[in-house]
Amino acid sequence: MNYLVILQPLLDTMKWLIPLMLLIGLLKTSWFKGWFGERLVRVLAHYQLDRQVYRRLHDVTLPTPDGTTQIDHVFLSPFGIFVLETKNMSGWIFGSEQQAQWTQQIYKQRFKFQNPLRQNYKHLKALETALGVAPEQLHSVIAFVGGATLKTPMPANVTQGTGFIRYIKSFDQPVFSEVQVEDMLDALQSGRLAPTLATQREHVQRLKQRSDPTAERQCPKCGSALLVRTIKSGPKAGQQFWGCSAFPKCRTMQPLN
Numbered sequence: 001m002n003y004l005v006i007l008q009p010l011l012d013t014m015k016w017l018i019p020l021m022l023l024i025g026l027l028k029t030s031w032f033k034g035w036f037g038e039r040l041v042r043v044l045a046h047y048q049l050d051r052q053v054y055r056r057l058h059d060v061t062l063p064t065p066d067g068t069t070q071i072d073h074v075f076l077s078p079f080g081i082f083v084l085e086t087k088n089m090s091g092w093i094f095g096s097e098q099q100a101q102w103t104q105q106i107y108k109q110r111f112k113f114q115n116p117l118r119q120n121y122k123h124l125k126a127l128e129t130a131l132g133v134a135p136e137q138l139h140s141v142i143a144f145v146g147g148a149t150l151k152t153p154m155p156a157n158v159t160q161g162t163g164f165i166r167y168i169k170s171f172d173q174p175v176f177s178e179v180q181v182e183d184m185l186d187a188l189q190s191g192r193l194a195p196t197l198a199t200q201r202e203h204v205q206r207l208k209q210r211s212d213p214t215a216e217r218q219c220p221k222c223g224s225a226l227l228v229r230t231i232k233s234g235p236k237a238g239q240q241f242w243g244c245s246a247f248p249k250c251r252t253m254q255p256l257n
Contacts, residue, residue, distance in 0.1 A: 038072050038086050040145050041164070045075070048165045053077055055185045061193040062126045065220035066254070068193065071123045076181050076188075079171040082139045083127060084164060085120040088146040097155055104148070116142045117158070130191050131184050137175050141167055219244045219252045226254065 042058060049056075060071040073084035095102030097117055104111045120140045127138060141157050143164040144150065150160060159167055176184075219226055222244065229243040242254040 038088075040088070041073060041084060041086050041143055044162055044165060045073070048162065049075065049168065054082075054168070055181060057185070057188055057192070060188060062130055062191065063193070064122070064126055069122050069126045071127070074127065074188065075168065076176075076184050077168075077171075078174040078176050078178065078181060080137050080139050080175055081127060081131070081133065081184070082141050082168050083120060083123050084141045084143055085116045085123070087116055087142065087144045087148070089144060089148040090146050091148060092151045093144065093148050094152050095154075096152060105151075117155075127188075131187055133184075139168075139171065219246065219250060221252050222246055222250045224250065226252070 038058070045054070045056060055076040057074045057076075058072070060074055061068050062071070071083060072086045075082040075084070089104055091104050091106035093102060093104055095115060097115075099115055100118065101112045102115055104113060117140060120142065124135070124138045124140055127133070128135060139157065141164050142159065144158070144160045148160065150158065156170075157167055224244055224246040226242040227245050228240055231237050231239050231241070244250040244252040
C-alpha cells in the first residue's frame with residue numbers, strides 16, 4: 001500500500017494550514033496590534049493632514065537622562081507641536097486624567113494599563129528639552145483606534161478613530177513661523193536615534209532595566225553605577241532607593257520602582 005498517496009491530501013492541507021496558524025498567532029500579539037495601530041494613524045494623517053502644514057515624524061526615539069523614550073508620532077506645525085500616543089485597543093475603556101492606571105474591559109475580563117496621558121507626558125518633556133520650546137506649545141494627543149469605546153468622560157485630547165485629526169485642526173492660531181518649523185524638523189531628524197531594529201531592541205532593554213530592581217543602572221549625571229541603598233532612620237526607615245556610588249560627590253537619587 002502506498003501510504004504517501006493516502007497522506008498526500010493531508011500534507012497538501014498542512015502546507016497552507018501551518019502558515020495560516022502562524023499568521024493568526026502573529027495577528028493576536030501586542031506587537032502587531034501596536035504596529036498596526038501606528039500604521040493606521042499614519043494613513044489617516046497622510047490623507048487628512050496637509051503635509052506642507054503638518055510636518056511629521058514617526059517612531060521617534062530620543063535620548064533621556066535615564067535611557068531613551070520612544071514617541072509614536074510627532075506633527076510639527078505653525079499651530080504647535082502635536083505628540084501622538086496610539087492605542088490600538090478594543091472593548092470598553094474606563095479612566096480619568098488623574099488616575100495612574102486605566103481599565104480595558106472585554107466582556108467580563110478586565111485589564112489594567114498605564115494612563116496614556118501620563119505615558120505621553122514623558123514624551124512631551126523630552127521634546128521640550130530637545131527643541132527648547134515652551135510647554136504650552138506642545139500638545140498631547142491620545143488616539144484610540146481598533147474599536148475601543150470610551151465609557152467615562154475624557155478630556156478633548158483623548159480621541160477615538162479620526163478624532164485626533166479634528167483635535168489637531170482645532171488649533172488655528174500660529175505660534176511658530178515656517179522657518180522655526182523647518183528648524184525643529186531638522187533638529188529632531190538629527191537628534192533622534194536611527195529608526196532601526198537595533199534601536200528598538202535597545203529601547204525595550206532599557207525599559208526592562210527600569211522595571212527590574214536588580215538590573216544595573218548608570219547615574220544620569222556622572223555616569224557612575226547606581227546602587228540600591230536603604231534609608232536607616234527617620235519616618236522612611238527601611239525604604240530602598242537608587243543612590244549614586246560616587247556619593248557624596250554626586251547625590252543623585254532615584255526611586256527603586
